[in-house]
Amino acid sequence: MPLLSVDELTVTFGGRDRRPSTAVDGVSFTVGQGQVVGLVGESGCGKSVTSLALMGLLPAKGVTVGGRADFDGTDLLTLSPARMRDLRGRELAMIFQDPLSSLNPVVPIGLQVTEILRRHRGLKGEPARKEAAQLLDRVGIPDPGRRLKEYPHQLSGGMRQRALIAMAVACAPRLLIADEPTTALDVTIQAQILELLRELVDQEGTALLMITHDLGVVAGLCDQVNVLYAGKAVETAGRRELFGHPTHPYAHGLLGSIPRLDAPRGEPLHPIRGSINDKIAWADGCAFAPRCDHYTLECLTGTPELTEPRAAGHRVRCVNPVLPAVPPTAEVPA
Amino acid sequence: MSLLELDGLKVHFPIRKGILFDRVVGHVYAVDGVSLKVEAGQTYGLVGESGCGKTTLGRAVLRLTGITSGEVVFDGTDLAGLDDEAMRRFRRRLQMVFQDPLGSLNPRQNIESILAEGMAAHGIGADREERREKIKEILARVGLPADALNRYPHEFSGGQRQRIGIARALVLEPDVIICDEPVSALDVSIQAQVINLLEELQESLGLTYLVIAHDLAVVRHISDVIGVMYLGSLVEEAPSDALYAAPRHPYTKALMSAVPVPDPDLEDRRERILLHGDLPSPANPPAGCRFHTRCPWVQDTLCATDRPELTDTGDGHRVACHWTAGIEAGTLVRTRATGIEAVTETAAVAEEPEAADAGPAPDLVSGPEPPAPVPGVPAPAAEADPKLPVPGVLGGAPAPGPAGAPGAPPPAGPGEAAEGGHGRTTGGAGQPAADRG
Structure with missing residues (x-):
C-alpha cells in the first residue's frame, strides 16, 4: 500500500468572472515509502500546482480542487485547515524552488528552524537551539551555531537551500515534496543538494516527490517518472524504461532536444516545434497534437486514454506512440 | 591572427563607502587577468558558475563595462584604447544577444522600430523602405512571420522573443555575436530550436560566436573551444571534445x-x-x-x-594548476x-x-x-x-578514513564572516555525519 496515492487530481482556476482554466487535469500517481517519484514537464504543465494542491497551499477562493489524494488513509484534499496545519511540517514537508523568497527575511535562521520544533515537537529554549544546530550540521552548513543567528540574506544560495531542507526534515516527515529544489542553484551546488536528498531517502526511507523540468536530475534520482503535458500525465514509467524507450512523442521529443554532455559534438538536436501555446483542449483530442510529428486525424477524436503499448507498467497517453520498427520480443505462447 | 584576442583582461569594480567622502575600500575582482583567442567562424564557449565573471567579461569586450587593464584586440584594433565614438562605430561589428529576451526589448517599441533603430544609428539602408526590406529578410531568416513587424514584444512567446533579439544583432551584419546565456530562460523544447537557429546562422553567414553560459551541456554542444572560468580567471581551456574526454x-x-x-x-x-x-x-x-x-x-x-x-x-589543453x-x-x-x-x-x-x-x-x-x-x-x-x-x-592516503590526510591544513580560527558563502570545511577528517536520534 503506497504512502501517498493521488487519484484523478484536478485543479481549476477561475470562477464567476473569469474563464475557468484547468491547470491539473486528472493526474494520478502513487509514492511509496523510500521511493522517489518524479513529476516532469515544462512551464505550465501543472507540476507545481499539483504539489501546492497536495500541501493545501492553494488559495481558498477561486480554485476548485477535485479528485483524491490519499495519504496513509486520510484524504489530503478534504482535510480541515487546522488538521492540515498539524500534518504539514510534521508528516509532509516541502522544499521550494527559490530559497530566498521562502525564508522570512527579517527573522534569523535559528528562529525559523526552532519555530517548527516548537510547533510540532514541543521543544523550547536550549534543547530547541541545540537540535536546530544539529539539523543545520546534518545538511552540511559549517559553523551552525553562528549561522543560526544570521538572517537569510547573509547566507549563500546553496546554504539557504540547505537551511530549507533542514527545516523540512526537522520532524522526520514521511513525505517530502521538492519543487524544483535545485533550479536556482549552480551545478556544483546542485550536485551537493541532490546527494543530500538521495541520502535522506536511503537512510530515513522518506518518500520523495520530485518536481523538476530537468530530465538529467530525474535520470539520476527518480525511481518512477510521470511526464506531464498541459495538465495531464502523458507518460508514466520506471526511469530506465522511460529513458530507454520514450514512447509518447512529447517525451521522445524532450529527450531529443536536450544537448547532452556525453553526445559527440555536431550531433544535431531535434527540437519540438511550436510552443506550449499551440495546444488544443484535452476534451477535443490530444493537447500535444499541434506540435506532434506523428499526429493523424485520429488524434482529434476525444481525449486519448493511458494505455500500455510497449511494456507492462509503462503507460502512455497516445494513439500513435513512438514504437521501434521491430517490436520488442514478446513472449509468444508456442 | 585571431579575430578576437583578449590579453590580460581585467575588470575590477570599486567598492565605495562613505557618505560625504567617497572612499574606495576594496575591489570586486570580477575578471582578473583573462587571455583568450576566438578564431573567425568558430564558437568559443565560456562556462562557469554564477559570480565567476563570465558575463562581465562579455560586456567588457563590447565595453559596456569599463576595462581596468588589458587588451581586447578585435581584427587588429585594441578596443580598450578607442574613444567612445570610435567604439560606437565598432559595435556594429560586435553585437550581443542577451539572456532575458523580454527585459532586453523595449515594450513600447514595435519590432520594426526596435530593429531599425540600430540600422539608422549605423547608417545601414538609405531610407525606411530599404530598411524594412532588409528587416523582413532577416525576420524570415530567424523564423519569424513577416507580420511581426508591427507587433510588440509582449505578443510573442519566449522563444520568439529570443529570435527577435538575434534578429536585432543580425540586421547590423556583425562579425562577432556575443551570446550571454542565450537559452537559459527558455523551456527545454524551445532551447533546442534556438540552439539550432544559432548553428544554422553561423553556417550560412560565417559568424563568430562567443557564447557565455552556465550550462555545460549547451556550451559543449555548440562550441569549438571551451574556456572554464572560476572566480575571474580561466582555469582550463580546450577544444570541446578534448575537454569532455579528459578534463584536467x-x-x-x-x-x-x-x-x-x-x-x-x-x-x-x-x-x-x-x-x-x-x-x-x-x-x-x-x-x-x-x-x-x-x-x-x-x-x-x-x-x-x-x-x-x-x-x-x-592536446590543445591549457590548464591553470x-x-x-x-x-x-x-x-x-x-x-x-x-x-x-x-x-x-x-x-x-x-x-x-x-x-x-x-x-x-x-x-x-x-x-x-x-x-x-x-x-x-x-x-x-x-x-x-x-x-x-x-x-x-x-x-596518509590509503588510511581508513576516506580522506583525512594528516597534512591537511589545520582549521583556522572562526573568522568574522562578511558574507555567507565562503565557509568551507577543512580536511575531511573522519568525523561521521551527525545523525539525529
Whole structure:
C-alpha cells in the first residue's frame, strides 16, 4: 500500500468572472515509502500546482480542487485547515524552488528552524537551539551555531537551500515534496543538494516527490517518472524504461532536444516545434497534437486514454506512440 | 591572427563607502587577468558558475563595462584604447544577444522600430523602405512571420522573443555575436530550436560566436573551444571534445561530474566529485590558486601561495594548476573527500579567506621549505612529480578514513564572516555525519 496515492487530481482556476482554466487535469500517481517519484514537464504543465494542491497551499477562493489524494488513509484534499496545519511540517514537508523568497527575511535562521520544533515537537529554549544546530550540521552548513543567528540574506544560495531542507526534515516527515529544489542553484551546488536528498531517502526511507523540468536530475534520482503535458500525465514509467524507450512523442521529443554532455559534438538536436501555446483542449483530442510529428486525424477524436503499448507498467497517453520498427520480443505462447 | 584576442583582461569594480567622502575600500575582482583567442567562424564557449565573471567579461569586450587593464584586440584594433565614438562605430561589428529576451526589448517599441533603430544609428539602408526590406529578410531568416513587424514584444512567446533579439544583432551584419546565456530562460523544447537557429546562422553567414553560459551541456554542444572560468580567471581551456574526454583541472572535473545526464545507467555508474562549500566572494578571492579552498587535490605547497598560470599541457589543453601532471598520473591523492562526506561533514570550523594573508595557508607545514619548482612554470613538475608532494600527504592516503590526510591544513580560527558563502570545511577528517536520534 503506497504512502501517498493521488487519484484523478484536478485543479481549476477561475470562477464567476473569469474563464475557468484547468491547470491539473486528472493526474494520478502513487509514492511509496523510500521511493522517489518524479513529476516532469515544462512551464505550465501543472507540476507545481499539483504539489501546492497536495500541501493545501492553494488559495481558498477561486480554485476548485477535485479528485483524491490519499495519504496513509486520510484524504489530503478534504482535510480541515487546522488538521492540515498539524500534518504539514510534521508528516509532509516541502522544499521550494527559490530559497530566498521562502525564508522570512527579517527573522534569523535559528528562529525559523526552532519555530517548527516548537510547533510540532514541543521543544523550547536550549534543547530547541541545540537540535536546530544539529539539523543545520546534518545538511552540511559549517559553523551552525553562528549561522543560526544570521538572517537569510547573509547566507549563500546553496546554504539557504540547505537551511530549507533542514527545516523540512526537522520532524522526520514521511513525505517530502521538492519543487524544483535545485533550479536556482549552480551545478556544483546542485550536485551537493541532490546527494543530500538521495541520502535522506536511503537512510530515513522518506518518500520523495520530485518536481523538476530537468530530465538529467530525474535520470539520476527518480525511481518512477510521470511526464506531464498541459495538465495531464502523458507518460508514466520506471526511469530506465522511460529513458530507454520514450514512447509518447512529447517525451521522445524532450529527450531529443536536450544537448547532452556525453553526445559527440555536431550531433544535431531535434527540437519540438511550436510552443506550449499551440495546444488544443484535452476534451477535443490530444493537447500535444499541434506540435506532434506523428499526429493523424485520429488524434482529434476525444481525449486519448493511458494505455500500455510497449511494456507492462509503462503507460502512455497516445494513439500513435513512438514504437521501434521491430517490436520488442514478446513472449509468444508456442 | 585571431579575430578576437583578449590579453590580460581585467575588470575590477570599486567598492565605495562613505557618505560625504567617497572612499574606495576594496575591489570586486570580477575578471582578473583573462587571455583568450576566438578564431573567425568558430564558437568559443565560456562556462562557469554564477559570480565567476563570465558575463562581465562579455560586456567588457563590447565595453559596456569599463576595462581596468588589458587588451581586447578585435581584427587588429585594441578596443580598450578607442574613444567612445570610435567604439560606437565598432559595435556594429560586435553585437550581443542577451539572456532575458523580454527585459532586453523595449515594450513600447514595435519590432520594426526596435530593429531599425540600430540600422539608422549605423547608417545601414538609405531610407525606411530599404530598411524594412532588409528587416523582413532577416525576420524570415530567424523564423519569424513577416507580420511581426508591427507587433510588440509582449505578443510573442519566449522563444520568439529570443529570435527577435538575434534578429536585432543580425540586421547590423556583425562579425562577432556575443551570446550571454542565450537559452537559459527558455523551456527545454524551445532551447533546442534556438540552439539550432544559432548553428544554422553561423553556417550560412560565417559568424563568430562567443557564447557565455552556465550550462555545460549547451556550451559543449555548440562550441569549438571551451574556456572554464572560476572566480575571474580561466582555469582550463580546450577544444570541446578534448575537454569532455579528459578534463584536467580539478574544477573542470568536478563541474563535469556534477552535470546531470539524461541517462539512468550513466548516472548510476559515473563518479561524482562533490565540492566542499560555496564559491568564495570575488571581492575577497583566496590567495594562491583561487580554487584551493575547495579543491579535492589541494597540496601543502604552492596551492595556497602561488597563483598558477594557464599553461599548455598538450592536446590543445591549457590548464591553470600546479599539479596537473600528478593528478593525471594518479600519483597525487585526494586530500579532501568528494563523496557525500563533502556535503554532510562540516568538520571543525569554517575558514574564511579574509585570513588569507595571515594564513589559512598551511604555513606550519611547509613554510620554511622553499618550493622546488619555479613559480608560474609548473611544467617541470611533470618529471619531478612523484617526489614533490610532501611525504605526509602521500603517506596518509590509503588510511581508513576516506580522506583525512594528516597534512591537511589545520582549521583556522572562526573568522568574522562578511558574507555567507565562503565557509568551507577543512580536511575531511573522519568525523561521521551527525545523525539525529
